[in-house]
Amino acid sequence: MKDDDLLDALGRAARKNDLLADPRWDALARGELSDEEIQKLAEGSAATRDAVEAFRPLGAQANACLTEQALVAIGAQNPGAAPAEVVRIHRPRRALLALFAACLTAAVAFVLLSRNDAEPPLPMYALSVEGGDRSFRADAPSPDEPRLAPGSRLSLSIRPAADVLGVVEARAYSIRDGVVAPCRPRIEIAATGAILVTGSREELFPDIGPGRLEIAILVGRPETLPEHTPAASELAPEGPTRAFQVLRAAVWLTDPNEK
Structure with a gap:
């Protein structure tokens, strides 16, 4: 042969x-x-x-659904990209069909995984304050508001109703007469999501004179917390729907000359 x-x-x-x-x-x-x-x-x-x-062909409805999800996933990754030119292939071969199916499956999987990776909502937090001359619990009305003399320290314990999954952050602000100012306390966050905010009167309320004011603690996922100093209306107890939690407590800054 x-x-x-x-x-x-x-x-x-x-x-x-x-x-x-x-x-x-x-x-x-x-x-x-x-x-x-x-x-x-x-x-x-x-x-x-x-x-x-x-x-076996998937059918028009299934193809439309998968194509839509793939385009949404691609658009989310490239929001400014121009629409792609569509080239019609009249006689697709097996290799092209297999490649298209693999790309479509990967896009759909990306969409599903992206949804599954979203962090769950945070549980409700409760605030308790210790420091100065008296202690105050924010979850129970009380006339006993902490009084801080110069050099006094304040400690705020913020605990979730259940352990937190994922990353959580906190920020602190003072509020007096509708004016909001950022605080610079020490903020420690445990693996369970519990938060401890501590600082001296001077660290928490710099350049603020004697009198009554409120301290507001914002708790939320990093991407939900505002980058700017929020307005007082955004921190109101009964304010608009927010993606973060606001916990407030009143304190008194005593006059250095007070006997």
């Missing part, structure tokens, strides 16, 4: 053993086979039946 005849024989044998060499698979992927033809194509081994299910 000549070399060419041997190669032809090997090629015929390889095509005979190639499950996907039959041109009907391309027709099946394009949706051009009748139910009778599909049933005949599926006859044989379990591998053939699995291939039929893999190549």
